[in-house]
Amino acid sequence: MKKHYFFVLSFLIFNASIWAQESRFGVKAGLNISNIDTNDSFYGDNSQYKSSFHAGLFAEIPLSSKFYFQPEILYSSVGAVYEYDLNFRSFDLEPLTTDSFKQVTKNNFLAVPLTFKWYVGERFYINAGPQVSFLLNTVSKAKGDDLPESLSEVYRSSGDFKLDYGAVLGVGYTINDDLNFGLQYYRGLKNLFGDSDFGIIDRKAYHSVFQLSASYSVF
Structure with a gap:
């Protein structure tokens, strides 16, 4: 039995050393176009896509000649723009x-x-996998002509590392050994409304990005 454990451990160490030698590490950055999909008509009918960015680090670990595991760690800003056409009133009921x-x-x-890449051609690949995210903070701001200064202030709140999770699916193209471009879609699977409605209203909202x-391999 001990020999079996030793064999398995030796096999894992040997393969880990190969992966470390053949793996590539680099930087990644790009554009986010995001929205929040919801069945709440008040939010959903007024929401628009918002542009922002992501940036961070990645590793590309070969599992075979055409199959790779690519873990990443990114700062990613997502959200939405809500536009309301109404005669909005302040709390003192004076019309704006x-x-x-x-x-x-x-x-x-x-x-x-945590995605897996499959090269279906010499340079073209498909990638898919799960993603977990930890909320750092939320920033909110109202914009509009003639809004009172009090309503135009920027509001920030801590995210307390609240968890979001979902799935990633995308495609990409490798320009050379170091540089490649990719387009992918992230669909959140955690309801952003949570249990705030105590089950009275079945409201649902998910990140859509x-x-x-x-991506550029540094070494």
Whole structure:
């Protein structure tokens, strides 16, 4: 039995050393186009896609000649823009001079995609896998003509590393040994409303993010 354990341990150490020698490490950055999919008509009918960015580090670990495991750690900013066309009133019921405004919300995450890459051609690949993310903070700001200064302030709140999780699916193209470009879609699977409604209203909301990225292997 001890010999079996020794054999398995030796096999894992040997393969880990090979993976370390053949793995590539680099930097990744790109554009996020995000929204929040929801069945709540008040939010869903007024939401628009928001542009932001992601940036971080990645490793590419070969599992075979065409199959790779790619873990990443990224700073990723996602959210939505809500546009309301209404005669918005302040709490003292005095009408404002604007009939519309936009609410810009950003959720800034530490994202950890764990994807697998399959090269279906010499340079073209498909990637897919799970992603877990930890909320760093939320930033919200109202924008509009003639909004009172008090309503135009930026509001920040701590994310307390709240967990979000979902799935990634994408495609990419390798330009050379060091540089490649990818387009992928992230779909959150955790309900952002959570249990805040105590089950009275079945509201659901999920992150929806398109990502265009450039990756460069440093070593």
